[in-house]
Amino acid sequence: MESGKVYGVILAGGVGTRMGNVEKPKQxxxxxxxxxxxxxxxxxxMNGEFCGILVLTPKQWMKHTEDLIRKxxxxxxxxxxxxxxxxxxxxxxxxxxxxxxxxxxDEETIIVTHDSVRPFLTHRIIEENIRYAREYxxxxxxxxxxxxxxxxxDNQLISNIPDRSKMYQGQTPQSFRAKHLKDIYESLTKxxxxxxxxxxxxxxxKGEKVHLVDGEESNxxxxxxxxxxxAEALLGGI
Amino acid sequence: MLNAVYQLKKPRQFELVFKDITFDEEHIIVRPTHLSxxxxxxxxxxxxxxxxxxxxxxxxxxxxxxxxKVVYDPTGEFQVGDRVVMIPNLPCEEDSVIAENxxxxxxxxxxxxxxxxxxxxxxxxxxxxKLPEDINLTVAAxxxxxxxxxxxxxxxxxxxxERRNVIGxxxxxxxxxxxxxxxxSMYPEIQVYxxxxxxxxxxxxxxxxxxxxxxxxxxxxxxxxAFECVGGNGAPRAINQIIDYIRxxxxxxxxxxxxxNAPINTRMMLEKGLRMIGSSxxxxxxxxxxxxxxxxxxxxxxxxxxxxxxxxxxxxxxxxSRAFEKDIxxxxxxxxxxxxx
Numbered sequence: 001m002e003s004g005k006v007y008g009v010i011l012a013g014g015v016g017t018r019m020g021n022v023e024k025p026k027q028x029x030x031x032x033x034x035x036x037x038x039x040x041x042x043x044x045x046m047n048g049e050f051c052g053i054l055v056l057t058p059k060q061w062m063k064h065t066e067d068l069i070r071k072x073x074x075x076x077x078x079x080x081x082x083x084x085x086x087x088x089x090x091x092x093x094x095x096x097x098x099x100x101x102x103x104x105x106d107e108e109t110i111i112v113t114h115d116s117v118r119p120f121l122t123h124r125i126i127e128e129n130i131r132y133a134r135e136y137x138x139x140x141x142x143x144x145x146x147x148x149x150x151x152x153x154d155n156q157l158i159s160n161i162p163d164r165s166k167m168y169q170g171q172t173p174q175s176f177r178a179k180h181l182k183d184i185y186e187s188l189t190k191x192x193x194x195x196x197x198x199x200x201x202x203x204x205x206k207g208e209k210v211h212l213v214d215g216e217e218s219n220x221x222x223x224x225x226x227x228x229x230x231a232e233a234l235l236g237g238i
Numbered sequence: 239m240l241n242a243v244y245q246l247k248k249p250r251q252f253e254l255v256f257k258d259i260t261f262d263e264e265h266i267i268v269r270p271t272h273l274s275x276x277x278x279x280x281x282x283x284x285x286x287x288x289x290x291x292x293x294x295x296x297x298x299x300x301x302x303x304x305x306x307k308v309v310y311d312p313t314g315e316f317q318v319g320d321r322v323v324m325i326p327n328l329p330c331e332e333d334s335v336i337a338e339n340x341x342x343x344x345x346x347x348x349x350x351x352x353x354x355x356x357x358x359x360x361x362x363x364x365x366x367x368k369l370p371e372d373i374n375l376t377v378a379a380x381x382x383x384x385x386x387x388x389x390x391x392x393x394x395x396x397x398x399x400e401r402r403n404v405i406g407x408x409x410x411x412x413x414x415x416x417x418x419x420x421x422x423s424m425y426p427e428i429q430v431y432x433x434x435x436x437x438x439x440x441x442x443x444x445x446x447x448x449x450x451x452x453x454x455x456x457x458x459x460x461x462x463x464a465f466e467c468v469g470g471n472g473a474p475r476a477i478n479q480i481i482d483y484i485r486x487x488x489x490x491x492x493x494x495x496x497x498x499n500a501p502i503n504t505r506m507m508l509e510k511g512l513r514m515i516g517s518s519x520x521x522x523x524x525x526x527x528x529x530x531x532x533x534x535x536x537x538x539x540x541x542x543x544x545x546x547x548x549x550x551x552x553x554x555x556x557x558x559s560r561a562f563e564k565d566i567x568x569x570x571x572x573x574x575x576x577x578x579x
Binding site for chain 2: 047
């Protein structure tokens with residue numbers, strides 16, 4: 001069943017503080033001769049289901065992002081650069097506000113939110129995000145945890161070791177019925193908004209169903225210099 | 239764009255690598271949807287090629303029979319969403335005499351260059367042919383091998399003398415089925431006899447004028463021309479049997495691939511004045527003409543549906559190995575990978 005418009009929401013809010021001596025935000029670092037964010041945007045451009053692809057970035061990097069899109073990405077009217085918010089969730093809310101401004105926000109509108117620094121996203125992951133968001137209202141891309149997860153309440157002693165077979169590592173995309181997410185977010189108190197930094201967590205805490213989508217080990221987030229080395233190794237075929 | 243390419247690293251081991259695709263004004267991007275496994279892919283997968291060839295060609299993405307959907311076309315030739323069959327032959331030069339599939343400079347997917355086991359395929363407009371919207375997708379997936387038979391028949395008909403009352407097709411596998419079916423469909427006036435090893439397989443050749451087991455051919459059986467669609471170790475025996483049963487000045491079309499040289503009865507070949515035509519692969523014209531045949535003669539597609547074998551949904555690298563392993567154990571039929579990877 002075809003229903004509701006689908007928007008890609010690429011979150012490029014990072015300012016790169018974890019990237020060692022590198023000055024540029026990590027999404028602008030080059031991988032295989034192109035900025036990381038360009039690879040990510042291109043993967044969204046390949047999917048015809050998106051009626052809009054919103055790239056949310058800090059105000060001071062908006063022009064730079066637009067220049068990169070013009071330089072590298074095919075001319076595609078669907079790609080728009082808009083200003084991000086102070087937090088991840090505020091950034092997502094800015095995207096939803098933009099969609100609302102376009103007259104496209106209704107109960108069935110889907111957003112596929114994705115970290116700009118995960119350029120190894122695949123066609124299948126996007127397709128399944130759209131499918132599960134339509135079917136269940138929300139979904140989160142995960143891979144089974146390979147390392148044992150250890151919990152420590154005081155950062156000194158182990159308080160719990162959960163059963164690894166029930167543990168997953170969260171990736172992105174995370175996808176939602178946009179209006180529903182907005183309504184729930186707006187119902188949170190200021191304190192709740194500060195604590196609940198993950199959009200899926202908001203839904204889970206409010207008792208909403210969030211379906212799992214199989215991620216890929218290769219769908220890495222390029223956060224540290226080490227990750228960039230891994231990413232370059234994945235590009236061994238170039 | 240970082241494109242996921244699933245390469246065979248060594249026999250029975252697939253590996254994911256990423257290769258960058260840069261958008262430009264002449265290349266179209268296609269999302270593969272249905273891939274079909276060929277014996278040539280199996281020879282790499284099982285390591286049945288000489289070691290130096292494996293070392294030279296792997297790692298490489300397999301599969302040269304596939305269809306997909308256009309997702310990006312700056313040339314305006316196609317609409318986004320168009321179903322297309324992808325042509326694996328990649329000519330690097332034009333020649334007014336030699337066909338594109340015989341030019342030694344041409345590249346071929348899954349034989350020295352990456353095949354279609356990829357997230358997206360970047361190619362040029364001339365390497366794509368639009369499919370009818372209502373075509374059976376599992377049949378369309380193996381259009382390439384059908385185009386090879388189409389090409390071989392067209393080529394054969396330009397050479398074989400005009401007395402074409404009876405033609406024998408040796409081989410009861412996929413290639414024999416496809417070649418005899420096309421021959422009968424394109425030239426209904428010709429009596430087509432199929433000769434093979436397995437009675438139960440031969441019984442499926444219902445469109446043929448007759449079927450014979452190769453060890454029980456009537457003594458008075460004669461043919462004007464023949465196609466060899468056996469290949470492998472059985473090819474020499476098939477070719478020599480054809481030489482025995484063919485009438486003088488007949489033409490033998492050779493389609494089966496052998497790894498070793500085939501000893502043949504050249505004395506009788508000379509005495510009968512026979513012609514032998516080798517045929518391999520196909521070119522754009524064959525794909526265009528075949529897709530037109532599918533459009534005009536939907537019963538051909540219906541017959542081809544009989545050889546659709548296992549359909550394996552591919553979401554994972556493990557599924558790729560599963561599809562290839564299932565394909566090894568099939569009796570007949572084409573194994574189709576429904577590509578969701």
